[in-house]
Amino acid sequence: MLNATVPRLLRWFETLEDQPSHATECPPEHLAAFREPLPESGRPLEGLLDRLIDDVVPWSFNTAGPGYLAYVPGGGLPSTAVAELFAAITNRYAGVCAAAPVAVEIETQVLRWLCELMGMPKGALGVMTTGGSLSNFIGAVAARHDRLGEDLTGACAYVSSEIHHCMTKALRLAGIPSAGIRTVPVDDQFRLDPSALRALILEDRAAGKRPFLVCASAGTVNTGAIDPLTDIADLCADEDLWFHVDGAYGALFRLVPELEAPLRGVERADSLVLDPHKGLFLPYGTGVLLVKDLRALRAAHDADAAYLPPLNEGEEQVDFCNLSPELSRDWRGIRLWLPFMLHGIQAFRDALREKHELAIHAAEAIAQEPGVVLAHAPRLSLFAFRQTFEGLSLEQENRRNEDLLERINHHRRAMLTSTEIDGTFWLRVCVLHLRTHRERVDEALRIVREELRNPGG
Template sequence: MTYEKTGGSRDWSPERLELPPESLRAFGYRIVDMLVDHQEGLANKPVTGHASRSALTELLDQSLPDGPSDPLAVLEELEQGVLRHSMHVNHPRFFAFIPGPGNMVSALGDALASGFNVIVSLWLEAAGPTAIEETITQWLASVCGLPKTGGGILVSGGSVANLTGLAVARHVMLDDKLDDAVVYCSDQSHASLQKALRLLGFRSEQVRVIPTDTDYRLQPKQLEGALIKDRELGRRPFCVIASAGTTNTGAVDPLPEIAGLCAAYNLWFHVDGAYGAAAALSSQGKTELLGLNQANSIAVDPHKWLFQPFECGCILLRDRALLPRTFAAQHDYMQDGAPADVNLCDYGIQLTRGFRALKLWLSLKIFGLGAFRAAIDHGLAMGKFTETLLRAHDSFELVTPANLGIVSFRYRAVGLSAEALDRVNLAIVEACIEDGFAFVSSTRLRNRDVLRICTINPRTSEADIRSTLDRLAILGDQLLASKDQRV
């Protein structure tokens, strides 16, 4: 079918919210130039771009513009006044929290998804994009070893992925009746899980926090003891949450043993793999994640170890059909379409859903799965390399060895108390922000403040790690020598 062109000359007035083609092309080309320049020059830029709220008063206090502005001038304002006041989480020497390496192919995929303004809610509106998201989630389910019934949906990140998976567990195992129900997790579980359980209506006394062992892994014997005790008291254990790569140390809970307990006690087995589950793509990661394939639900974050731009999370179910069973709702105004259509708005919390799958699909198609596998292997190797350097470095003590690319350690100095060393290590993080060469973050393990490095960026080199550790040692020495008030 063809259509005749309608109308005469186009009206490019701002009221149409359109730019003339030549202006739009110039705007788009400038954005691409900014992205390419950023990628190519990133390693030579400071990692940190932090600014205090008071320093951004002019930006915060600007009035709402009533008239149009030159597009290229607005981009200049963005580049100079906004973007330079943010940390480069894709920098090869950004080791804090969980880095966001991203990739520019996927970034342009986001631009395409936004430009076409695809809404992936109904098959009627987005048959092709829905099929792509189904394909992507089935690929991810396969990577995690789930059966052919497995699949899921893409969400904003690990927080919503965990919330979605636990909502399914609540519905399937409890029929949404929460009285006397109990869920189990470790003392290293992510804070998003406590938030999710609270939002789902569970009181704090319904959440059993199981102590971890010396390797910061959930202890199956302690778990089973808590299960037995709760059942004897007439409570209803229904779900165990395990970690496939904790944020603190990268530790992987003993998944096969936990899966066995869940099977024996008829419990839902949820794995928070937001950080580590994607490592199953590599042979080494698959070994460390043994038992992941026995989960009922798995949270995965492609914007972490599958190198996607924010936001891109995923919840996977062993039985994908449980998602619409939990979330489907009737809307009179959405009655059009075939009864057999897959409508992804029925598979999760969101009704309005963007085309998140496009960026992941594009990058997998263009780079190939082998490139992602090699990038994951590189991150694992860089973690081991960091551990090796730390073991030989006079200024540091290793706290936890490399687990899925995360290493924790501590600056040390003769004659200082543990409390004084806590203050020094926290001050090193502040000095990193001021210095800008690299950035590591801190965490707290066994009541001590420690430094941690996460090495998942595929563009991080051995030289980056070596120079970062040397710079951290210098910063620590300088803080002590100057008798900085922070220490």
């Protein structure tokens, strides 16, 4: 099977530079062809692989290609594919330490490394997940259990108006009613306003409510803004609130020494979310939750049954089934362990630095065009911009910018996406793909300039 699969993937991989950045207008007949009866007997592998390569993969966002500047790109690091192949074939179960003690130790060591890279205190650890959505949910459950216990009456959690939507979903799933999820205004740089946060907390306490958690962002998805993490950490310490940081997009930029300052404060989080499938260029499906106190995470998720092997209570050997909702889970740690061991951490630092510098280069070039405004300069590798026009209403300007995005993407050499903030339409650029380098960014800039200078299409 490998002899049939690998050559096809290599041929596909060699054409990535020339593939379109997106192609989702799939002909109806392609979709209809997959609405087929379940076969009673097998079919030749070669034909099935060709069908996947020819009829499935092309109709998509090209999330493996260098022109993918949309949303927050995932990676697709080949060494992780090797790790996943190894994990899938050996099929080791890593949910309970007794089932595969060395495999679990590898995963635990990866988590220790991540805690060290984030500057978290001795004893911090966590759990690997499928991504930021599950990590935020687990963090919300841990905070709720630690600060509220079984009584959720009057519970209040605080998020900024720029928080990722999965955080508000996580809080609702954790049992916090929508009325208890308090939205904090942001400043003119789209960062959570600590003064407004403090005022809301005091207002809620005076009304007899029970504030328990503040969620800050280490890189928002809309504009890449970084909340004032140190100020928020101080406030949480003063008010005895759980300090949760959604760093799924941006926290891993802390690996770059010159970017440590704007991210200062993540190390003080009670819980911190990372997405290695963003900042460490792994394939989709790899998230992390780090916690300052492992006991709080275990207390929220601890469960036992007579049919399970003996479970651990210490911090040296952990059972991941008691740190999250999952019992059945794959061996996730190898996805990071093999790339770290094979490439070394400096390779990841260098790649993140490159993406930061490319984003600055792109933002400065676009900002020089007449009528273009940025939401703010890139803090990490993401920025938002729009084209303004004298004499047009906001609605008319929005339509012009929507059309601009469509024209840029029509070239299919770079894919940008958009967002809307307070009724204003913005185009977004996020440089975070491992295969995005200066040549492709400059090509994208040529396209953007061309379309900016031709607003009539």
